[in-house]
Amino acid sequence: MQAISPAAARHFPPAALAMRGPAAIPRRPAAEPGVRLRFAKGEAIYTEGDEAERFYRIVSGTVRICKMLHDGRRQIEAFHFARDIFGLERGDGHRFTAEAVDDVVVLAFRARGLEDLIRDDPDLGGELMTSLLSSLDRARDHLVLLGRKSAREKIAAFLLDIAERLSGDDHFELPMQRGDIADHLGLTIETVSRTLTRMARDGLIGLQACGRTVEILNRDGLTAADAG
Amino acid sequence: MQAISPAAARHFPPAALAMRGPAAIPRRPAAEPGVRLRFAKGEAIYTEGDEAERFYRIVSGTVRICKMLHDGRRQIEAFHFARDIFGLERGDGHRFTAEAVDDVVVLAFRARGLEDLIRDDPDLGGELMTSLLSSLDRARDHLVLLGRKSAREKIAAFLLDIAERLSGDDHFELPMQRGDIADHLGLTIETVSRTLTRMARDGLIGLQACGRTVEILNRDGLTAADAG
DNA sequence: CGGTCGGTTGAGTATGCTCAATCCACGTGG
DNA sequence: CCACGTGGATTGAGCATACTCAACCGACCG
Numbered sequence A, B: 001m002q003a004i005s006p007a008a009a010r011h012f013p014p015a016a017l018a019m020r021g022p023a024a025i026p027r028r029p030a031a032e033p034g035v036r037l038r039f040a041k042g043e044a045i046y047t048e049g050d051e052a053e054r055f056y057r058i059v060s061g062t063v064r065i066c067k068m069l070h071d072g073r074r075q076i077e078a079f080h081f082a083r084d085i086f087g088l089e090r091g092d093g094h095r096f097t098a099e100a101v102d103d104v105v106v107l108a109f110r111a112r113g114l115e116d117l118i119r120d121d122p123d124l125g126g127e128l129m130t131s132l133l134s135s136l137d138r139a140r141d142h143l144v145l146l147g148r149k150s151a152r153e154k155i156a157a158f159l160l161d162i163a164e165r166l167s168g169d170d171h172f173e174l175p176m177q178r179g180d181i182a183d184h185l186g187l188t189i190e191t192v193s194r195t196l197t198r199m200a201r202d203g204l205i206g207l208q209a210c211g212r213t214v215e216i217l218n219r220d221g222l223t224a225a226d227a228g
Numbered sequence C: 001c002g003g004t005c006g007g008t009t010g011a012g013t014a015t016g017c018t019c020a021a022t023c024c025a026c027g028t029g030g
Numbered sequence D: 001c002c003a004c005g006t007g008g009a010t011t012g013a014g015c016a017t018a019c020t021c022a023a024c025c026g027a028c029c030g
Helices: A005-011 A014-018 A114-120 A122-148 A151-166 A178-185 A189-201 A219-225 B005-011 B014-018 B114-120 B122-148 B151-166 B178-185 B189-201 B219-225
Strands: A035-039 A044-046 A054-060 A063-068 A074-080 A097-100 A104-110 A171-173 A205-208 A213-216 B035-039 B044-046 B054-060 B063-068 B074-080 B097-100 B104-110 B171-173 B205-208 B213-216
Touching: A063 A178, A074 A122, A074 A178, A074 B122, A122 A151, A122 B074, A122 B122, A122 B178, A151 A171, A151 A178, A151 A189, A151 A213, A151 A219, A178 A189, A178 B122, A189 A205, B063 B178, B074 B122, B074 B178, B122 B151, B151 B171, B151 B178, B151 B189, B151 B213, B151 B219, B178 B189, B189 B205
Parallel strands: none
Antiparallel strands: A035 A104, A044 A097, A054 A104, A063 A074, A063 A097, A171 A213, A205 A213, B035 B104, B044 B097, B054 B104, B063 B074, B063 B097, B171 B213, B205 B213
16 A cells, blocks of 8 residues: 555656657667667656567666556566666567666667577577576565565565675665665655664664665674565 | 464465375476376475476466465465466576465476477477466566555455456356465455455455355456556 | 364554655755 | 755654454364
8 A cells, every 4th residue: 555646746757757768769680789778867668558679688777667556556576787688578568667767778679579589599598588587586586575574674685685786795876766665665665764774773784875875784684684 | 474373383284294295206208298297285396495307387276386484474476277387497496385275287397408408399498488478477467466555456356367367257266275365465364354255245256165166246346446 | 072174253453654844965046 | 155946865643454363153074
């Protein structure tokens, strides 16, 4: 359950509505290694219902994959970072929306005729299969988190995951804002904020720069705060 | 949040612990169409951590894919019915457990050397890819449900989904018990029961036979009760 | 007939949500 | 340089949904 009117407003930034999609995308033959595209912060890469013509590999930046319910509630299925593949879907149309969390550069590949492509290049099939299995693994773990973990456990798991994927280090900068984290973890902005603040008070993490910069101070404690 | 001691007890039926795995599985060449196996109600088909040697296609029965947290909380990632493929995972080991909800018959296929198999038979690759994409779609929709829907919306969505997959009809029998539904939808047994009872009182559904037989009486109402 | 298992129902509670105020950093314009 | 407005984050108070604990019911089985 989530607010209806304020949440809806929060999820339709006027900027995002104004600049939908890049002007014209040059068509290249299928064997092409991919077309380079830029998207500004907040811009939609594709929208639910769009024809699923392309899939993407991220060169730099962060992408969120999300779905909205009609009343404005939003669920962010996943965040994707550099080198991740996204946008490959069964069927003709995209069932989710992909948006740039910050400035993003991607390589776009044609999805049509993918079967033929794989027939020609079995290694590609293997790579895509691996990428799909990886997405599926991630989605499954996230199901467990959403279905059965407390707010504190969710945040702990999220921070550990992000740290690993973003830096491998214990020090990183969150590319997304509180509302994105909330909609990813099935929480509200307020609960995310409160939980982070409390974790900082407990000495598990350090927070700087508008709460965007995070440092893991007590990795064991944070791991224990997750439920595994 | 979930109970700790009672829930844990509920999830370790002595029967399931007693009879782990079928005795001996005959090894056949890779091109084999699949080895037929039977599993009794409650039996584990594979357990988290097991080597992922095989994947499966269901001939008959219902399978649940689940993960337990150490304190006994459980999340059921998915239910699978006849014709569904499950058990294909990235990496060497199963990260989830598959259990027979009722008596189950499956065909088991060797997962090792799958890349070679696909190289030999590109159609198989396509079929598996489709199956994977289908699982991913399903997992993503379920993420939205778990993260952002109310108890009533969850149950409504669940019933509509099950009806479609199980019978295509508005009349069907639930193969799983309340605890399974609860752990699939991120709820408790009591909330599932109460919500179903209320839906029956509201004339949306009919319930018979220990609440196992369900009839959809008002499909529009039920669809409206979901959030889409 | 007693025991168990699965399901239902009731009463009270806690976690996380809602509503609202405040704060802070930043950018803009007088 | 400072006033002002804005967007994001934080904090507080009260509340609602779903959980916990517990009793009860009905079917089935030995």
